[in-house]
Amino acid sequence: MRRSTARKRLLALAGTALVAAIAFAGTALAHGGSLRTEAGSMSVPTWLFLLTGGGVVGASFLLASFVTDRALIRAIHDWRRVASAPLAGLTTVTQALSVLALVGVVAVGFDGPTDPLRNAAVLVVWVGWWAGYVATVYLVGNTWPALNPWRAVTQWLPTLDRNYPDKLGAWPSVVGLLALIWLEVVSPLADDPRLLATVIAGYSAVTLAGALAFGPDRWFGHVDPVARVFRYYGRVAPLRYGDDGLELRPPGAALAEPKLVDDADEVAFVVAILWVTTFDGLVGTPQWAEFAEAVVGAGVPAVVVYPSALVAGFGLFLWAYWTAARYSRQTADTYLTVGAIARRFAPSLLPIAAGYHLAHFLGYFLSLSPALASALTNPWNPPINPSVIVLPDWFGGLAVAFVLLGHLLAVWVAHASAYEVFPGRLQAVRSQYPFVIVMVLYTMTSLWIVSAPSAEPPFV
Amino acid sequence: MTDSNLTDSPDETGYETSVPPEESPAECPYCGRPLESERLLVLHEGLDHWERLDDDRREAFQEAYVGEGDDLRTFRLKMLALLVVVYFAFLFVYSYVMEDPFSSTNAALLLVGCWRGVR
Numbered sequence: 001m002r003r004s005t006a007r008k009r010l011l012a013l014a015g016t017a018l019v020a021a022i023a024f025a026g027t028a029l030a031h032g033g034s035l036r037t038e039a040g041s042m043s044v045p046t047w048l049f050l051l052t053g054g055g056v057v058g059a060s061f062l063l064a065s066f067v068t069d070r071a072l073i074r075a076i077h078d079w080r081r082v083a084s085a086p087l088a089g090l091t092t093v094t095q096a097l098s099v100l101a102l103v104g105v106v107a108v109g110f111d112g113p114t115d116p117l118r119n120a121a122v123l124v125v126w127v128g129w130w131a132g133y134v135a136t137v138y139l140v141g142n143t144w145p146a147l148n149p150w151r152a153v154t155q156w157l158p159t160l161d162r163n164y165p166d167k168l169g170a171w172p173s174v175v176g177l178l179a180l181i182w183l184e185v186v187s188p189l190a191d192d193p194r195l196l197a198t199v200i201a202g203y204s205a206v207t208l209a210g211a212l213a214f215g216p217d218r219w220f221g222h223v224d225p226v227a228r229v230f231r232y233y234g235r236v237a238p239l240r241y242g243d244d245g246l247e248l249r250p251p252g253a254a255l256a257e258p259k260l261v262d263d264a265d266e267v268a269f270v271v272a273i274l275w276v277t278t279f280d281g282l283v284g285t286p287q288w289a290e291f292a293e294a295v296v297g298a299g300v301p302a303v304v305v306y307p308s309a310l311v312a313g314f315g316l317f318l319w320a321y322w323t324a325a326r327y328s329r330q331t332a333d334t335y336l337t338v339g340a341i342a343r344r345f346a347p348s349l350l351p352i353a354a355g356y357h358l359a360h361f362l363g364y365f366l367s368l369s370p371a372l373a374s375a376l377t378n379p380w381n382p383p384i385n386p387s388v389i390v391l392p393d394w395f396g397g398l399a400v401a402f403v404l405l406g407h408l409l410a411v412w413v414a415h416a417s418a419y420e421v422f423p424g425r426l427q428a429v430r431s432q433y434p435f436v437i438v439m440v441l442y443t444m445t446s447l448w449i450v451s452a453p454s455a456e457p458p459f460v
Numbered sequence: 461m462t463d464s465n466l467t468d469s470p471d472e473t474g475y476e477t478s479v480p481p482e483e484s485p486a487e488c489p490y491c492g493r494p495l496e497s498e499r500l501l502v503l504h505e506g507l508d509h510w511e512r513l514d515d516d517r518r519e520a521f522q523e524a525y526v527g528e529g530d531d532l533r534t535f536r537l538k539m540l541a542l543l544v545v546v547y548f549a550f551l552f553v554y555s556y557v558m559e560d561p562f563s564s565t566n567a568a569l570l571l572v573g574c575w576r577g578v579r
Contacts, residue, residue, distance in 0.1 A: 044554075044557065048553060051550075051553075052550065055546060055550055059543060059546055059547075062543050065539055066539065068532050068536075070507070334496060335478065335479050335485060335494050335496060336475050336477055337477060337478050340475045340476040340477070421475070423495065423503035423507055423508075424500050424528070425528050426528065426531055426532065427500070429535070
């Protein structure tokens with residue numbers, strides 16, 4: 001009895017401290033980090049702003065380590081509500097609609113207005129799909145299998161069912177993801193509807209050919225990077241549709257389950273998701289522009305700058321993560337292999353990527369959604385001057401809050417996973433030291449990118 | 461770290477492990493996972509194989525679990541001390557940066573200032 005009241009008091013204390021830490025950092029950061037346009041008005045120096053962000057993540061780890069009751073952690077993660085939902089019949093309808101939407105996007109891309117703010121294809125793909133829809137995947141649930149138009153087409157057609165070489169694992173999707181992001185960064189994919197339509201047509205051709213050759217389950221389960229991104233993001237979300245029906249769980253709870261990430265290739269994919277969201281922001285900073293100009297000035301051809309930076313940065317991120325896993329083996333003093341540790345904690349990186357995505361794209365989605373709506377009402381002849389919402393200044397602070405919330409969820413998921421893996425509770429906390437250091441460094445990097453003034457990426 | 465073996469996983473507790481050749485681990489009789497000490501083995505058995513334990517082992521588990529409490533209490537105190545240090549370090553850094561190093565009301569002013577700045 002005394003134990004349990006002491007525990008409650010401790011929890012209340014930890015809860016209050018966490019709220020206070022977020023409120024303190026939130027207000028301090030809101031001032032500093034109002035995305036790029038606001039960066040000029042920062043009254044707290046950048047280094048202090050970054051340090052505060054890192055401090056919040058570090059402090060949240062300290063606070064999470066106060067929760068040492070296994071029963072409580074399990075209760076939080078095992079909490080679920082299941083509702084039967086006969087949605088299976090609906091899938092045919094949603095798939096048919098999304099095939100129609102795909103055909104429509106390509107048609108409008110090739111034949112619609114050339115102004116990107118008036119072209120429904122550009123707006124649907126970037127504003128509707130990549131900004132808005134992706135956010136619903138990690139905030140609500142993964143609906144992509146019910147929508148994926150390419151999967152729908154290949155399910156309706158006979159497939160060859162060739163053997164997929166298992167040793168390739170998830171590596172093709174890692175390469176595919178990096179290639180897609182490279183294309184997105186170096187080409188005017190968001191400005192040129194014709195180019196966008198061509199790329200979608202090309203992607204469709206490759207995807208359909210691959211899925212018809214190896215069968216849709218193999219292709220979308222292993223090779224297709226888009227389906228894999230959605231599958232991983234969907235694990236952050238509270239809703240999941242399974243055999244029992246619709247299942248509601250606390251956000252991120254599914255990430256602490258074992259076997260979500262099975263091999264080194266899947267670890268690489270999770271790290272790649274994190275890296276590409278970072279890279280996308282990095283190339284928009286003036287420091288990158290300076291760096292790229294200096295490198296090209298030194299005689300390196302401009303074409304190789306972006307792909308080599310993309311691959312080098314990915315290598316750096318992978319190295320940092322595996323180094324943390326290696327040190328974790330020492331701090332936890334465990335017989336588990338480095339690989340087993342790396343696999344077990346990789347899913348905890350996904351909320352960070354989701355938070356970063358939301359920070360990047362929520363404002364973009366909201367400000368351009370009227371343009372999307374007006375382009376959709378009349379795709380071939382939309383109004384000449386589409387309206388755009390101008391977001392208030394405090395919205396930048398919200399972006400910083402999303403970055404931090406992603407990290408806080410990540411810290412918690414890693415804490416819960418460690419308690420599942422390690423029999424000793426102190427051992428579990430110790431296993432997290434190296435990961436927390438890496439996470440603090442990463443928070444500071446991503447906050448730096450979010451708060452840096454905007455610059456046009458050179459040589460693209 | 462040459463001797464590596466993949467423990468089979470009857471209860472989803474299978475983990476890839478590698479034991480340095482000079483060490484003799486305490487091996488779990490139910491899933492074969494090598495544990496780093498007898499105490500960790502007792503904890504592991506209680507957490508992952510509770511249904512299969514006899515009363516003695518269950519009691520040993522409960523003792524070991526409660527026994528972790530002392531270490532955890534010390535650990536929490538250290539963490540609390542660290543939190544206090546971090547908090548005050550930030551407080552001082554902020555008051556220095558805001559160019560009013562001796563005022564203890566700086567934190568409050570900072571919050572108000574930020575809030576107004578945000579608006």
